[in-house]
Amino acid sequence: MATDYIGKPKNRIEGRDKVTGAAKYAAEFHEPDLLHGVVVSGAIAKGRIKNINTSKALELDGVVQVFTHENTPSLAWLDLSYKDMDAPPGDPFRPLHSDEIQFNMQPVALVVAKSLELAKYASHLVEVEYEEKEHDTKLIDNLEKSEKGIGLRAGFEPPKSIGDFEKAFDSAEVKLDLEYFHGAEHHNPMEMHASTVIYEEDGNLTIYDKTQGVLNSRHYVSMVFGISRKKIKVLSPYVGGAFGSCLRPQYQLFMAVLAATQLKRSVKVELTRPQMFSFGHRPITIQNLKIGASPDGRLKAIHHSAYSETSRFEKYIENIVNWSAKLYNCDNIEEKYRVVPLDMYTPLDMRAPGGATGVYALESAMDELAYKLKIDPLELRLKNYTEEDKSQGKPFSSKTLKECYRQAAERFGWENRNPEPGSMKEGHQLIGWGMATGIWDALQMPARAKAVLTADGKLEVGSATADIGTGTYTIMAQIAAETLGIPFENVTAKLGDSSLPFALIEGGSATAASVGSAVKSACLKVAKKLLKEAGKLKNSPFKGADLEDVIFADAKITDKKNAAWSISISEVMKKREIDKIKKKYALIPNMLKQNKYGRNTHSAVFAEVKVDEDLGTIKVTRVVSAIDGGKILNHKTAHSQILGGVVWGISMALEEDSFMDHNFGRFINHDLAEYHIAINADMPDIDILFVEEEDHIVSSVGAKGIGEIGLVGVAAAIGNAVYHATGRRIRELPITLDKAMGLHTAKAEQI
Template sequence: MNVVSANIGQPVPRIDGFAKVTGQATYAAEPHPPGLLYGVIVNSLIARGRIEAIHDEAARAVPGVIEVMTHHNRPHTALFEKSYVDGLGVPGSPYRPLHDGEIHFNGQPVAVVFAETFEAAREAAMLIQVDYERWPHNADFDAALYQKYMPSKTRSNYVPPKTRGNASEAYALSPIKIEGRFHLAPEHHNPMEMHATTVIPEEDCTLTVWDKTQGPQAVQTYLASALSLSGNEVRVRNPYVGGAFGSGLRAQHNVFLAALGAKMLKRPIRVTLTRPQMFTHVFRPEAVMDIALAADRDGTLQSIIVEGVTDTSRFEHNMENLVIWGPIGYKCPNATADYKIAPRDTYTSSDMRAPGAATGVNLFEMAIDELAWACGMDPLAFRLHNYSEIDAMHNMPLTSNALREALLQGAERFGWNGRPPAPRSLRDGREFIGHGMAIGIWDAMFSPTAARARLTSDGRLHIATPASDIGTGTYTILAQTASEAFGIPIDRIDIELGDSTLPECPTEGGSWTAASAGAAVWLACQSLREKFLKALAKSENTPERIRQSEVTLTEGELRGVRDGRREVFSLQEALSFIGEASIEAEETAKPGLRGKISEMRKARFTHSAVFCEVRVDEELGIVRVTRLVNAVAAGRIMNPKTAASQVRGAMVMATGMALHEESLMDERYGRFMNHNFSEYHIPSHADIPEMDVLFVDEKDEEVSPLGIKGVGEIGMCGTAAAIANAIFHATGKRYRTLPIMPGA
């Protein structure tokens, strides 16, 4: 049997769009079970110390207040045992909400008020007074640098840098060199949907948990472990997620506190974080990178030396792949890198869109641009001259590498050849005009993922996988995949996502969902098709004329030709022939071509080339980004509309990194001061120009079963550097700290 369809690669509009814009999509804070109580968290006002007393009498007197939960009266669970280990977190000792009276960071939950209404809970929370014994603390990153260290146990996804040649000697002997400290301010995840959890105790003593998360099965595992429950006693749902950017990769404290409240009060509980509370946790770590680069007079790189440090909490060891990108991406005989983390008395920093690379690539590309200028070379020509066809750090071939094509096509689209080399040479009135560029690189990851496909008697195809759609278009691309794999129109496909009871799937993140879940859906649909046709061929109820036809499945119909006569029958008819109301298949996708990994070890990356135009007001120093072009090499593009949207969204965030976003720490109290949208600046519509995204043709039969590389994070990598480099071209002044502020 043949399948005829052409949905993969088409710019199909989002199939979940109607539900979202009409309010039919249900988010974590929207279920309203009978008897629902609202929980409001009371946060610590100090960074380190111990609670001496909690005065909650006034709070308990507020009408509608049911309970005030603190470390004194909360239920005991496995989370509070000394032996408890958070297998889903980062190395170290995980924070355990309401464990005891010790304060580890400013904003730490010290109480939760539960009330019949949100307004009553909020009013009562404001009446609670807490007496503290204050201990010395440090929230200053510069001071924390003196305590930097490498933990004995690293994160499972951490890639230690490798050394080649003698970088120090080559640097000393090279005629052209630059060195400096590059800095990135901390940034906070600010998704539209704030973190929220609704926990519903069921009659059979199970828990249904609606949570804002990127991985329902990860939250299920966490809660089952924390509450001493079996996995099937906890069901986690997140069918729709209003953005996350990495903030939902691990369970946040609202999840546990809502579940603990439900256990305590035997009623449904909702806990929603406010926007200021979102600034307590989930932030990209502050970082410094000391970079030294050297080259011959012809611009050939001779030495790369990178030392990087990011911040973490005092109790956990958060790490990023920060310093590896230069040694991976550039041909250079001598390279060395070192990475450490610095402890502060804050909550643990966390993964944020393209963690490690968004920082490491952008800061390194700013340094590379400095070296190109020192060599007297055009920035594009310098990168092409030092272009590496392989993973240079590991001396490993790539499954594919179309970065050169991305550089050339992006430059042509932007009009780079017309760029005058000298800074301050383009001007329009009171504004200087500058052109800058940078390259981007991100992992092309794949995780084993399962999916289920089921054909029902109404002729509809149902696809189920717990993968999360955090706004990336997962619903749509999985429907496209199923349509092509099975041969059925998209409008007859139902996609079920975000439910921990569905087949096993990793947490959404790392730009692996399209490749991983897409492959699983493809295999499940193929398996279902074969199972369906075999059952049809074996059934005694199948008409003979159909058995002897060469059958093609297309547009949801089985079509065949026998003795010159065209036979057409519906999927509903076919199911009636085999006497089944439905038929289903489940498959698990694995890395590699058709699930087989190449005998030769190969690295897997997505690449990009970013080109930028800025205008800088000579008197005010205000920067306007006026053009952005991003050429992306990401294997097979499932849907150019949703893929381009993802790249543009990342470029908007990267513009914030370059010019706007900076979480400012008040070291006296260990808290971020600008914890609202009036003072934490993110790009607005007026800050963003028309963004041109083009996808470079790149075939890769080894990176994943369908040849897909993710695009959700590559737009973060290189865009901020391209903006910074364009500012240099406009003004003649180099900046080594992001964001770049007027008057800096």
């Protein structure tokens, strides 16, 4: 039996349960006499609640309670200094804490009833009278009120300028000064946010929560409600999509725990699709790119600045302008980033936060420079290729981007491109080819894992991480099976349980490198114990042997130099009378070693579009994406990750836009009928290549993480292809047919 599993295209462990409906999500857990909570959303963007009348709702038979700011202030928020694992600087939003309204659709009440239908009906009987204040939700009108985009936040890298941009730009022979814009985007996972709180007689809570971090949810509940962590268990075995939307605990968790602890009953709260638009989104952003270059295409100066929105109560920051110095060989780079406080909810990390935004503008500007210089866009990038992160003056831990360019260009047929815009045509369809580069961080975070091997040859590995559809269950099992050389089907992976060993929130493309490495190390500790026990057997050839001297494969321990010296794992445990071997491992990243390098994933994206010259309709017909992601642990799940990223990139480029009605300060297309996303009919042939190089600086398993890199650069490649097809440079996302035909709406009205 083969035990070479890492890298193989294994099916998802949980796949059958998901497609057959056996997998249960946060809102699908029930128990007798479970109560249902429905959130009442506010109707204004700023002001206060003058009066809230709940009497009509409470008169209904079966309505148990209506929670508002009037009957909750003393019941929660016992620790106002808490910060969740993904909190930006500032003061977190506190539901039902006071009569103040800070954003539209803010939760103002929770109706709890014996049935969901009754709770929904009663929620419409809650009457709220407001004292409205003037609100401001328009980014473009408030740029002068912006603040420096700096603060203490995990993963945020403050902008860092190098050289002398002004001097270099002034002396450059070729200059560009460009502005790019994209509106807000919302995550819209298929599974809506829900929390089911099972209240036990001793006051213990078992919480099924939609979350990317069960320990983060437990921490939140403990701090806010003053409950010992030992009395709280958070479970999230399956997550129906997340994309960053549940990195932070959302208000349905607060509502469900509030009701359960006060009523001493089990309570479920699930948000509606419109309410999913009431918290967090990719922020509206305006970017300016100034590029100075020599006539032969050498970059002399780059200025990248950005304005994006944040809430009044928190300063949301992300890495928007930090990519130029990591991608290109330029000695004079200026980075500026400012945020504008508005009467909206705090933005939230959304797949490739900052990267998807900043690289879109940067790679669009590079394409504009290529056309101005009459240089092939790929040639321009190769001419300015860098082997070091210029912002830090450090070499990359690994980088196969040049090979990504070569393989993707060859697969796409880039050499056949006619560079003249509008020159390629098929009937009434204008054909455009565009390309762009992608970049994202390769992170490793602290993580713990356990491994338990039993005498029957079964292995269980566990960590309190999450699987949000990325394949974490499966790669954990693959790593464990290969490390101990046992059959894949004999491995069980456990996650999404706050009683398991520590793991940070699942995000930032860091899980494979972090939890994967911890699982490997825990299994190595089991292997070391097995080898030591094998050495204690009578006349054992393994006495005093090290792990480097043997091979764990086919459920056996075998000497590397003499294959005849072999013993099965089960025989070792049987003869040594061992029922189980249990080991834990705490991974602490070696920052002394890692900080000597720039650590990033890269991609090369090539796209073809067809634009109807009469109607302006845009169809993406081909995409080739080549990925530099280190060692690929599972080619099947990795392919799906990149495929999903490309699909989202198409959606970002052509469709997604949360439209704000500034009269009300509310996103008005807050459902899947009006918030347009790419669907199967929009999808072209998507060709994905992995250009692997094991990166043992980033992780012991050689992986760099690929969750975000599949999205970065896709929107720019499509925008560049639209220009090649039409000769119209569109600097606003999404690129809709009116823009393709030159019929722009006023940007100021949108932002």
